Amino acid sequence: MSHGVELTPPRGPAPPDNAVIAALTAALDxxxxxxxxxxxxxxxxxxxxxxxxxxxxxxFQAPTDWQDEASVFMLVGVTFFTTAFVQYHRxxxxxxxxxxxxxxxVNAVRLFVVDLASxxxxxxxxxxxxxxxxxxxxxxxxxxxxxAPPLWIPYSMMAAxxxxxxxxxxxxxxxxxxxxxxxxx
Numbered sequence: 001m002s003h004g005v006e007l008t009p010p011r012g013p014a015p016p017d018n019a020v021i022a023a024l025t026a027a028l029d030x031x032x033x034x035x036x037x038x039x040x041x042x043x044x045x046x047x048x049x050x051x052x053x054x055x056x057x058x059x060f061q062a063p064t065d066w067q068d069e070a071s072v073f074m075l076v077g078v079t080f081f082t083t084a085f086v087q088y089h090r091x092x093x094x095x096x097x098x099x100x101x102x103x104x105x106v107n108a109v110r111l112f113v114v115d116l117a118s119x120x121x122x123x124x125x126x127x128x129x130x131x132x133x134x135x136x137x138x139x140x141x142x143x144x145x146x147x148a149p150p151l152w153i154p155y156s157m158m159a160a161x162x163x164x165x166x167x168x169x170x171x172x173x174x175x176x177x178x179x180x181x182x183x184x185x
Contacts, residue, residue, distance in 0.1 A: 012088055016175035025088075025171050032085040032164065039078040046074045066147040076154040080161025084168040112176050119169040126166045129159035 012029060015022040053067035086092055099107055133155035135141070142148040 013090070016171075016178065017180050018175065018178040021171055021175050021178060025175070028084065028164070028167060028171065029088055032082075032088060032168075035081040035164075036085045039082050042074040042078050046071045046078075049074075065145060066149075069143055069145060069147055069149050073149070073154045073157075077157040077161075080158050081164070083161055084164035087165055087168045087172070108176075108181075112173070115169060115173040115176060119166060119173050122162060122166040122169055126159065126162040129155065129162050133159045 016025055049067050049070050053064050056062045056064055099110075102110065133152055136151040136155050141151040143151060
C-alpha cells in the first residue's frame with residue numbers, strides 16, 4: 001500500500017504461460033501505454049481549455065460556447081481509453097473481504113468467475129456502445145448546444161475503450177485458464 005507519490009511506473013503482472021496469449025497481452029499493453037500518454041495530454045488540455053474559458057469569461061466578458069463539449073469529449077476519451085491499462089495492472093477497485101478466508105483453490109475459482117462475468121458484461125457494454133456510435137453516425141446526431149459537435153466522437157471513444165477493456169479482460173481470463181497452477185510454498 002502506498003501513501004505517497006509513486007516515482008516508478010507500476011510493473012505489470014507476470015507474462016502468461018501461453019506464448020500466443022503472452023504476445024497478444026504485450027501488444028495490447030503497448031497500445032494501452034500509448035493511449036495512457038495521449039490521455040495524460042488530453043487531461044492537461046482539458047484543464048487548459050477550462051482555465052481559458054474561465055479567464056475569458058471573467059476578465060474579457062467573452063464567453064465561449066465550445067469549451068463544455070470539448071472538455072467533456074476529452075474526459076470521455078480519457079476515461080474509456082485508460083480502462084484497459086488500469087485493468088492490466090488490476091487497478092480497479094475490488095472488494096477482497098473474503099479472499100483471505102477462502103482456501104486457495106476456491107479463491108482461484110472465485111477470481112475466474114469474477115473475470116468471466118466482467119468479460120461478459122464488458123462485451124455486452126462494448127456491443128451496445130458500437131450500436132450507439134453507429135446510430136449517431138448514421139443519423140448525424142449532434143449535441144444540443146450552438147457549437148453542436150457530432151456525437152459519434154465521444155461514442156466512438158467509448159466504444160473503442162470498451163473494446164480494449166473487453167480484450168484485456170478476455171486475455172486475462174484466458175491466461176488464468178491456460179497458466180500452470182501455482183504451487184503453495
